[in-house]
Amino acid sequence: xxxxxxxxxxxxxxxxxxxxxxxxxxxxxxxxxxxxxxxxxxxxxxxxxxxxxxxxxxxxxxxxxxxxxxxxxxxxxxxxxxxxxxxxxxxxxxxxxxxxxxxxxxxxxxxxxxxxxxxxxxxxxxxxxxxxxxxxxxxxxxxxxxxxxxxxxxxxxxxxxxxxxxxxxxxxxxxxxxxxxxxxxxxxxxxxxxxxxxxxxxxxxxxxxxxxxxxxxxxxxxxxxxxxxxxxxxxxxxxxxxxxxxxxxxxxxxxxxx
Amino acid sequence: xxxxxxxxxxxxxxxxxxxxxxxxxxxxxxxxxxxxxxxxxxxxxxxxxxxxxxxxxxxxxxxxxxxxxxxxxxxxxxxxxxxxxxxxxxxxxxxxxxxxxxxxxxxxxxxxxxxxxxxxxxxxxxxxxxxxxxxxxxxxxxxxxxxxxxxxxxxxxxxxxxxxxxxxxxxxxxxxxxxxxxxxxxxxxxxxxxxxxxxxxxxxxxxxxxxxxxxxxxxxxxxxxxxxxxxxxxxxxxxxxxxxxxxxxxxxxxxxxxxxxxxxxxxxxxxxxxxxxxxxx
Amino acid sequence: xxxxxxxxxxxxxxxxxxxxxxxxxxxxxxxxxxxxxxxxxxxxxxxxxxxxxxxxxxxxxxxxxxxxxxxxxxxxxxxxxxxxxxxxxxxxxxxxxxxxxxxxxxxxxxxxxxxxxxxxxxxxxxxxxxxxxxxxxxxxxxxxxxxxxxxxxxxxxxxxxxxxxxxxxxxxxxxxxxxxxxxxxxxxxxxxxxxxxxxxxxxxxxxxxxxxxxxxxxxxxxxxxxxxxxxxxxxxxxxxxxxxxxxxxxxxxxxxxxxxxxxxxxxxxxxxxx
Numbered sequence: 001x002x003x004x005x006x007x008x009x010x011x012x013x014x015x016x017x018x019x020x021x022x023x024x025x026x027x028x029x030x031x032x033x034x035x036x037x038x039x040x041x042x043x044x045x046x047x048x049x050x051x052x053x054x055x056x057x058x059x060x061x062x063x064x065x066x067x068x069x070x071x072x073x074x075x076x077x078x079x080x081x082x083x084x085x086x087x088x089x090x091x092x093x094x095x096x097x098x099x100x101x102x103x104x105x106x107x108x109x110x111x112x113x114x115x116x117x118x119x120x121x122x123x124x125x126x127x128x129x130x131x132x133x134x135x136x137x138x139x140x141x142x143x144x145x146x147x148x149x150x151x152x153x154x155x156x157x158x159x160x161x162x163x164x165x166x167x168x169x170x171x172x173x174x175x176x177x178x179x180x181x182x183x184x185x186x187x188x189x190x191x192x193x194x195x196x197x198x199x200x201x202x203x204x205x206x207x208x209x210x211x212x213x214x215x216x217x218x219x220x221x222x223x224x225x226x227x228x229x230x231x232x233x234x235x236x237x238x239x240x241x242x243x244x245x246x247x248x249x250x251x252x253x254x255x256x257x258x
Numbered sequence: 259x260x261x262x263x264x265x266x267x268x269x270x271x272x273x274x275x276x277x278x279x280x281x282x283x284x285x286x287x288x289x290x291x292x293x294x295x296x297x298x299x300x301x302x303x304x305x306x307x308x309x310x311x312x313x314x315x316x317x318x319x320x321x322x323x324x325x326x327x328x329x330x331x332x333x334x335x336x337x338x339x340x341x342x343x344x345x346x347x348x349x350x351x352x353x354x355x356x357x358x359x360x361x362x363x364x365x366x367x368x369x370x371x372x373x374x375x376x377x378x379x380x381x382x383x384x385x386x387x388x389x390x391x392x393x394x395x396x397x398x399x400x401x402x403x404x405x406x407x408x409x410x411x412x413x414x415x416x417x418x419x420x421x422x423x424x425x426x427x428x429x430x431x432x433x434x435x436x437x438x439x440x441x442x443x444x445x446x447x448x449x450x451x452x453x454x455x456x457x458x459x460x461x462x463x464x465x466x467x468x469x470x471x472x473x474x475x476x477x478x479x480x481x482x483x484x485x486x487x488x489x490x491x492x493x494x495x496x497x498x499x500x501x502x503x504x505x506x507x508x509x510x511x512x513x514x515x516x517x518x519x520x521x522x523x524x525x526x527x528x529x530x531x532x533x534x535x536x537x538x539x
Numbered sequence: 540x541x542x543x544x545x546x547x548x549x550x551x552x553x554x555x556x557x558x559x560x561x562x563x564x565x566x567x568x569x570x571x572x573x574x575x576x577x578x579x580x581x582x583x584x585x586x587x588x589x590x591x592x593x594x595x596x597x598x599x600x601x602x603x604x605x606x607x608x609x610x611x612x613x614x615x616x617x618x619x620x621x622x623x624x625x626x627x628x629x630x631x632x633x634x635x636x637x638x639x640x641x642x643x644x645x646x647x648x649x650x651x652x653x654x655x656x657x658x659x660x661x662x663x664x665x666x667x668x669x670x671x672x673x674x675x676x677x678x679x680x681x682x683x684x685x686x687x688x689x690x691x692x693x694x695x696x697x698x699x700x701x702x703x704x705x706x707x708x709x710x711x712x713x714x715x716x717x718x719x720x721x722x723x724x725x726x727x728x729x730x731x732x733x734x735x736x737x738x739x740x741x742x743x744x745x746x747x748x749x750x751x752x753x754x755x756x757x758x759x760x761x762x763x764x765x766x767x768x769x770x771x772x773x774x775x776x777x778x779x780x781x782x783x784x785x786x787x788x789x790x791x792x793x794x795x796x797x798x799x800x801x802x803x804x805x806x807x808x809x810x811x812x813x
Contacts, residue, residue, distance in 0.1 A: 046447065182515040207445050
């Protein structure tokens with residue numbers, strides 16, 4: 001089991017008129033999931049259902065109030081666990097703010113490499129070029145600035161950067177939602193290819209059901225802080241029964257030409 | 259019959275850092291007939307938003323437009339600022355992409371309605387409240403009276419989008435321009451939004467210019483479609499014809515990528531209840 | 540760097556930077572320049588008009604005005620720069636720590652800032668100098684102690700905004716150390732705002748130090764300082780107006796130069812045109 005989350009509870013403080021009595025709004029209400037090796041798990045839900053919050057909990061950015069996250073066998077939020085942190089990486093939705101605009105692409109790629117092993121300057125550059133190649137970008141991109149790249153290219157850089165630490169799984173937090181449809185398909189094809197060549201697992205958080213069926217093999221439907229339905233086999237997604245899941249399906253299905 | 263909007267050889271260019279103008283939109287020509295919906299399909303950077311902004315005269319500094327944009331016979335590109343301002347909101351309305359940033363966060367919904375009314379000569383507060391409630395109810399928003407007093411951050415994206423459509427329709431415009439109105443919304447809200455837009459089209463019979471990069475959204479509302487690529491129109495025609503048998507290379511590319519996405523989804527769907535979806539389409 | 544090249548194209552900024560540079564250099568090398576002794580008293584030569592020997596005339600004690608002006612750069616301008624540097628350093632450190640770590644540390648620092656900022660700054664500075672006694676170092680100290688809170692506040696809100704950026708989150712996920720994140724990601728982002736605030740505020744610091752010297756709380760006679768010179772000149776305003784114009788114009792020129800630089804820096808940093 002690559003990742004195991006049990007009974008995650010997260011709530012956010014609500015602005016309240018009473019200074020001392022701070023109400024809390026529950027966002028995740030007892031969420032559990034697990035990710036196996038080689039699996040591509042989709043988490044689908046509408047905006048505000050808590051899926052992004054769950055994503056943050058699963059990569060170590062937000063400590064849950066209750067519940068545990070075990071990654072590669074170690075507790076993610078245990079201070080001494082370093083193996084757990086290395087196990088996963090993340091690609092965010094907004095590629096423009098995912099990269100420091102003042103860094104050249106080489107510096108962007110070097111950051112995770114640097115923190116992992118002491119490599120010389122030339123070796124770092126070679127590794128960075130090799131990572132870029134894996135995502136279909138040439139070495140000439142190393143010397144460019146982020147604002148000189150297109151959306152698709154920048155997102156590829158983010159994927160390459162996430163791969164730098166040789167993670168076992170990637171969290172894709174609406175990673176393709178901001179891209180044009182044709183670029184979305186290209187990136188998802190790339191992700192599928194990388195999954196085979198690197199033996200990666202994916203946690204794909206999105207509101208887009210079509211993207212989920214394109215890339216994932218199992219799907220979890222999320223609504224209002226809990227999982228309401230699960231499909232172990234995405235090719236049978238039409239068999240879901242929960243009303244929210246069916247609503248989501250018909251909303252997306254209603255847009256296609258016959 | 260003269261078309262409601264006739265665009266001929268519209269060119270938009272921006273002056274770059276080195277002083278030389280870069281063409282962003284090149285020789286765009288199309289017509290919008292009364293009551294018809296023209297969709298503009300294109301990826302980011304294709305020039306579709308710039309085309310819409312140049313029609314209503316909202317290009318930013320550093321951009322200039324040339325050509326002919328005839329709205330009911332008047333050339334909008336050469337019209338005076340005051341004339342354009344009077345047209346905007348009253349005869350030509352626009353709804354924008356991100357509902358969260360399209361509203362002033364310090365002003366309530368009622369304040370926005372009052373501002374729009376005031377811009378066209380109606381200044382009484384009672385009038386604003388009455389019109390506001392009528393508009394919100396028409397957009398199927400419950401608790402119209404309490405929504406009037408809400409600030410934008412207290413409302414969801416979908417509801418704000420409806421308020422935006424309502425504001426755009428206040429004066430019964432002849433032409434409604436929608437610039438990627440569903441792009442920032444999630445799947446379910448998008449579906450509800452398109453249902454709303456289709457209903458609006460039926461009830462107010464206004465012409466529409468609908469810009470999107472999403473084929474699925476366009477297919478549910480447009481009669482004819484223009485495909486834009488790198489500032490030029492590469493294909494135009496009736497919706498079904500362009501989607502099912504695209505002639506230009508770029509249009510074919512767009513249809514193919516979209517269909518590969520949809521194919522897998524359809525295969526996985528199997529037996530989903532799409533009755534109500536199909537009926538409204 | 541894009542910002543420097545844009546600043547270089549702004550002629551006002553370049554002119555003001557040149558003025559400031561000249562002033563600073565003159566102040567640093569005041570001892571080496573061929574000037575009269577600024578403290579040499581010669582009562583027989585008092586209130587002389589400008590001449591070859593005394594290019595800007597002499598004051599009520601026969602001291603060379605030009606020489607006092609140039610030697611006065613050190614306490615007025617250079618010490619202001621030192622004050623600003625220390626205030627920035629202290630304010631930035633507190634702002635960074637407060638904004639990045641949040642929690643109890645943040646609360647403690649911000650409540651301290653609240654207290655410091657609730658008093659009017661001029662009054663507080665006077666109070667601190669009153670307690671510590673007159674003297675340039677005490678004036679500088681008073682300025683630092685009062686002003687750092689304002690910068691800490693500004694930097695903190697900037698840091699909070701940057702802390703949520705995708706690249707900072709990724710650094711945290713990939714295990715980058717806190718110093719790396721603070722100094723390579725957050726500080727450069729915050730630095731541009733810092734620069735704008737600092738250049739706009741420089742004028743205020745200079746005026747502050749001059750004012751305190753004018754009131755007799757800063758520099759002690761016979762050391763030259765522009766504010767002190769103004770104070771001495773006000774007694775003989777009718778007889779020798781030049782004595783008032785010279786330091787007054789100098790203060791105005793340098794403060795304006797800094798303000799204009801601040802405006803240009805802010806324009807050059809504007810993200811809309813970036």
